[in-house]
Amino acid sequence: MIRKLTKDDQELLMALLRKEPALNLFIIGDVENFGFEQDFMDLWGEIDPADGRIKAVLLRFYRSYLPYADGPFDVEGFAEIIRKDNDIHMISGASEVVKAFDGEINFKQVKQLFFAELKEMNNKISESFSSAEPIKKATVQDVEAICALTDTIEEFESSRNGSRTSLRKTLESNTGRTYYIEREDKVIVTASTSAENSMSAMIVGVATHQAFREQSLASRVMAQLCADLLHEGKSLCLFYDNPHAGVIYKRLGFQDIGSWTIVNM
Structure with a gap:
């Protein structure tokens, strides 16, 4: 199940993000600096029905989207959220996560960087x-x-x-x-x-x-x-x-x- 996240979800969200704090520094920083109640920012989480943990997250920051997951996730569900945005400029993230959207979303230009x-x-x-x-x-x-x-x-x-x-x-x-x-x-x-x-x-x-x-x-x-x-x-x-x-x-x-x-x- 995918739903909007609120400040009540912060502890569960950080439990997911701190597994890879370097990869997740943008999401961690945005949550710490801006919280969950901003018009320029939204967070959605995929909730594992078995234990209630957050298994994947999607951040919108202005016109950009950043997905993260530590395993298989509901790509189609996140893609549906992104496709509804007519003002989207960019998607970025760990290559294996972004690659999962290939076929769900049309990309115009792709740039790949090393991450150290x-x-x-x-x-x-x-x-x-x-x-x-x-x-x-x-x-x-x-x-x-x-x-x-x-x-x-x-x-x-x-x-x-x-x-x-x-x-x-x-x-x-x-x-x-x-x-x-x-x-x-x-x-x-x-x-x-x-x-x-x-x-x-x-x-x-x-x-x-x-x-x-x-x-x-x-x-x-x-x-x-x-x-x-x-x-x-x-x-x-x-x-x-x-x-x-x-x-x-x-x-x-x-x-x-x-x-x-x-x-x-």
């Missing part, structure tokens, strides 16, 4: 960094300086227009943090988190100025950022589609745990 998780740092790599400029934690006053760097990075072009607003909102809401190194009053390397919640966080926005690459600066900032979050008891995850970047992350201790699929409607 960090539970334990490779201390050898962090010990290899020589001490130099201090690594700083950003405040809202640093937004312009950080975005002045990311504006120069080709990979950030698609998100450039809203980058300042997004970063400022993340820092103000404490749903993410940004670390950086500067030289001559200019930010030369940065790394951030987003979707932080009580269990997990996602690494995003890793960038190094073109003139300062191949100096392990991004790895150094990443190592500090990850160490601080692990110390807080959070698991870390990230998406990547560049094998070269994947090598860097794996040196820190990240391990591939699957793939993430984004489909546009």
Whole structure:
């Protein structure tokens, strides 16, 4: 049986989501930050009639949908909910879950990313960094300086227009943090988190100025950022589609745990 979830279901929902806190950081974060009574967000759960547990969940966040299940689930039932939405923009989630909707929903464009998780740092790599400029934690006053760097990075072009607003909102809401190194009053390397919640966080926005690459600066900032979050008891995850970047992350201790699929409607 599929039904709308309410705050009375939060404990049962978290019992499902905490099985894979990295994969579920978006749903966990949205529930912790916004609850169940928002017009931009809905949650449906498939209830196991045998024991009453929630075996699968579907999140709508604005125009995007994110399904999760830890086993077989009612694909047709969730697909019927999605098909009723005439304003849907995207479906995303663990590839094996999203793939189950193939044939039920027409996809226009499919993008697949590697999904990696960090539970334990490779201390050898962090010990290899020589001490130099201090690594700083950003405040809202640093937004312009950080975005002045990311504006120069080709990979950030698609998100450039809203980058300042997004970063400022993340820092103000404490749903993410940004670390950086500067030289001559200019930010030369940065790394951030987003979707932080009580269990997990996602690494995003890793960038190094073109003139300062191949100096392990991004790895150094990443190592500090990850160490601080692990110390807080959070698991870390990230998406990547560049094998070269994947090598860097794996040196820190990240391990591939699957793939993430984004489909546009």
